[in-house]
Amino acid sequence: MNIEQLDFYTQAILSMAALIGLTSFLMLGQGRLLRLIFLFALQGFLLTLTTALAAYSLNNHHLYISAVLTLVLKVIFIPWMLRRQVLQMNMHRDIEALKNNTVVMLGGASLMIFSYYVLHPIVQSSSVVMLNALVVSLSVMLLGMLLMISHRQAISHVVGFMSIENGLFFAAIVATNGMPMVVELGVAFDVLVAAVLFGIFFLHIRTSIDSLDVDLLNKLHEVDK
Amino acid sequence: MIAAYLVLLIPLVGIVFFALAGHREDTGKLNVRFNGVCLLATIWLAVNVLNQGTIISSGKAFLIDPFNVYLIVLTAFVGFTTSIFSSPYMAHEKELGKLSDGRLKLYHSMYQGFMLAMYLVLTTNNMGIMWVAMEGATLATVLLVSLYRTPESIEAAWKYFILCGVGIAQALFGTILLYYAAVQIGDGDNALLWSVLYENAAKLNPEIVEIAFVFLLIGYGTKIGLVPLHNWLPDAHSEGPTPMSAVLSGLLLNDALYAVVRNKMLVDGATHSSMAGYLMMGFGLLSFLVAAVLLHRQKDIKRLFSYSSIEHMGLMTFSFGIGGPLATFAALLHMTVHSLTKSAIFVTVGHAAQLAGTQRMEQIRGLIKTQPKIGWGLLIGTISIAGFPPFGVFTSEFLVLLATMHSYPWLTPLLLLGIGIAFAGLFRHIQPMVYGDKPENQQPITANLWPVTIHLALVLWLGLAIPGFLAHWFSQATLLISGSTPL
Numbered sequence: 242m243n244i245e246q247l248d249f250y251t252q253a254i255l256s257m258a259a260l261i262g263l264t265s266f267l268m269l270g271q272g273r274l275l276r277l278i279f280l281f282a283l284q285g286f287l288l289t290l291t292t293a294l295a296a297y298s299l300n301n302h303h304l305y306i307s308a309v310l311t312l313v314l315k316v317i318f319i320p321w322m323l324r325r326q327v328l329q330m331n332m333h334r335d336i337e338a339l340k341n342n343t344v345v346m347l348g349g350a351s352l353m354i355f356s357y358y359v360l361h362p363i364v365q366s367s368s369v370v371m372l373n374a375l376v377v378s379l380s381v382m383l384l385g386m387l388l389m390i391s392h393r394q395a396i397s398h399v400v401g402f403m404s405i406e407n408g409l410f411f412a413a414i415v416a417t418n419g420m421p422m423v424v425e426l427g428v429a430f431d432v433l434v435a436a437v438l439f440g441i442f443f444l445h446i447r448t449s450i451d452s453l454d455v456d457l458l459n460k461l462h463e464v465d466k
Numbered sequence: 467m468i469a470a471y472l473v474l475l476i477p478l479v480g481i482v483f484f485a486l487a488g489h490r491e492d493t494g495k496l497n498v499r500f501n502g503v504c505l506l507a508t509i510w511l512a513v514n515v516l517n518q519g520t521i522i523s524s525g526k527a528f529l530i531d532p533f534n535v536y537l538i539v540l541t542a543f544v545g546f547t548t549s550i551f552s553s554p555y556m557a558h559e560k561e562l563g564k565l566s567d568g569r570l571k572l573y574h575s576m577y578q579g580f581m582l583a584m585y586l587v588l589t590t591n592n593m594g595i596m597w598v599a600m601e602g603a604t605l606a607t608v609l610l611v612s613l614y615r616t617p618e619s620i621e622a623a624w625k626y627f628i629l630c631g632v633g634i635a636q637a638l639f640g641t642i643l644l645y646y647a648a649v650q651i652g653d654g655d656n657a658l659l660w661s662v663l664y665e666n667a668a669k670l671n672p673e674i675v676e677i678a679f680v681f682l683l684i685g686y687g688t689k690i691g692l693v694p695l696h697n698w699l700p701d702a703h704s705e706g707p708t709p710m711s712a713v714l715s716g717l718l719l720n721d722a723l724y725a726v727v728r729n730k731m732l733v734d735g736a737t738h739s740s741m742a743g744y745l746m747m748g749f750g751l752l753s754f755l756v757a758a759v760l761l762h763r764q765k766d767i768k769r770l771f772s773y774s775s776i777e778h779m780g781l782m783t784f785s786f787g788i789g790g791p792l793a794t795f796a797a798l799l800h801m802t803v804h805s806l807t808k809s810a811i812f813v814t815v816g817h818a819a820q821l822a823g824t825q826r827m828e829q830i831r832g833l834i835k836t837q838p839k840i841g842w843g844l845l846i847g848t849i850s851i852a853g854f855p856p857f858g859v860f861t862s863e864f865l866v867l868l869a870t871m872h873s874y875p876w877l878t879p880l881l882l883l884g885i886g887i888a889f890a891g892l893f894r895h896i897q898p899m900v901y902g903d904k905p906e907n908q909q910p911i912t913a914n915l916w917p918v919t920i921h922l923a924l925v926l927w928l929g930l931a932i933p934g935f936l937a938h939w940f941s942q943a944t945l946l947i948s949g950s951t952p953l
Contacts, residue, residue: 386632450617
């Protein structure tokens with residue numbers, strides 16, 4: 242199938258998927274916390290655009306509400322909170338030395354291929370476009386996990402965590418035109434509470450180990466020494 | 467149906483009440499009352515279901531059938547008895563200066579929050595809301611794990627938060643895929659309702675549903691504590707206050723398993739293959755064996771019993787995976803007896819740790835000589851959880867073995883091996899703690915062991931003779947899950 246034959250909406254969704262996937266890769270290689278947070282906000286903004294676009298093209302009003310929720314939570318509130326933490330901790334000048342950056346990037350690319358492999362069976366029952374969109378959302382989730390593994394700052398972990406949620410929302414919008422309203426509100430509530438709890442946790446971790454480097458959280462072991 | 471709304475409303479009022487009222491002398495007792503009233507409401511609900519069969523609320527938002535109603539009563543019961551234990555225990559912790567009024571306020575409010583999330587997981591008919599409530603349970607308990615604010619407890623809570631959060635995100639992806647399969651066959655608004663999905667299960671696209679189940683199992687499996695996703699569990703259970711360990715081990719794990727089984731029922735209907743069952747058997751058996759071995763290497767008493775929880779959850783997952791009526795019946799019984807026994811054990815362990823002033827097992831000695839009630843409580847609890855007759859755990863493990871011999875005879879030696887290793891692992895640690903001389907200046911403490919006595923008596927009763935109405939109930943639930951009944 243040629244991409245020019247698709248309607249405008251489908252083409253737009255495909256480009257959005259590509260851009261959202263790209264932001265995930267950019268985050269993966271980013272060692273500066275403020276830029277990482279900016280990229281996260283950008284991803285949230287792309288997600289908002291996708292949601293609004295879906296709401297407009299499908300004439301689905303409840304998607305406007307979830308677009309507003311995404312905008313407020315993922316583009317404004319969470320990045321603002323994280324940015325404030327970074328500035329308070331005076332960490333904005335530090336560059337986190339990422340070990341094996343090349344390997345991590347290659348790992349990210351393989352995760353994307355792996356996502357295609359996992360989701361390939363669904364192509365029999367739906368379009369190639371749907372496959373691409375679902376693959377991007379799955380790989381955004383997996384890349385979020387990889388981000389958490391390869392970075393050591395608690396702030397990067399929160400960004401990874403929230404970017405996993407972005408991937409989920411993208412899947413929900415593209416594949417199913419959003420979840421039922423009550424579920425979507427519930428998920429948004431959970432994300433909000435999680436964000437607030439993360440803020441509380443930064444405070445606790447800071448007072449306990451005087452840093453936000455999670456490598457220092459190493460007192461508990463599977464087998465006691 | 468009013469009973470179901472009451473069950474949800476009472477803890478909701480509890481959250482707000484404890485958050486606003488602040489901590490007072492009688493807050494612990496009020497918490498007991500909230501849970502007591504809720505227990506009565508759940509019994510009322512259970513009687514309704516017993517008389518009328520499955521109830522679906524008018525908007526189809528809630529579904530109460532024989533499978534979940536017994537878990538609801540169990541949840542309320544364990545929540546109630548644990549709150550009886552919690553009241554003097556937390557007062558003692560406050561006397562020791564470990565906790566302030568503000569933290570106790572948080573504790574009681576979130577205790578109710580956790581109960582609300584548990585009831586919502588069990589009663590809801592909507593798979594999306596089930597996910598939201600499951601995540602809500604994590605959010606409610608994460609600050610309780612770090613209640614003491616020691617570096618270890620903060621590390622444990624952070625691990626719990628991140629691992630469970632990421633894990634359960636997989637379950638949301640699974641739910642979205644399930645929804646995607648469901649909207650292809652019809653109406654979007656009701657497509658996530660379990661009752662609707664179950665009716666149309668045969669029409670769902672099997673490929674999508676299979677992929678969805680993998681994600682759902684990984685997601686909710688993180689909460690069950692299946693190996694290799696179990697890392698958070700011993701930390702969270704050992705670092706938080708003991709009443710939390712009791713409800714986490716006794717209730718949260720069960721409810722996560724409940725979510726998996728609900729999804730498995732849909733997948734089985736859609737695929738007509740045993741793929742879901744095989745996955746559960748594999749993960750279950752692996753968790754069972756790994757946790758049994760790790761029991762030997764523990765130094766902290768609460769971590770020891772956390773690994774024992776992983777072991778038993780593995781066995782239940784395995785048993786649900788086998789899937790026949792006998793195995794399902796065994797798994798349902800095992801859920802009940804494990805949850806009663808394990809919460810009783812954590813209550814005793816809490817007292818033992820207060821008595822010795824530490825959770826390190828090498829420093830807990832001579833419990834029977836210091837305070838016979840606590841020593842014997844711990845010993846009998848351990849005998850029960852290790853699967854000795856005549857306790858209920860023996861009955862259910864025996865049934866699991868029978869079902870395994872019937873369907874997969876070559877797996878029986880592995881199960882027996884695991885049970886043996888776990889038995890040795892528990893007793894090598896417990897024996898020196900309960901017997902032997904007491905250390906100097908170890909004094910008895912005020913302990914309320916009623917919850918332990920009641921729980922263990924119930925487990926004993928279930929081991930000797932399962933009462934008629936309960937057996938009927940279990941076989942109704944078995945009929946629902948596996949399609950036929952063992953009795």
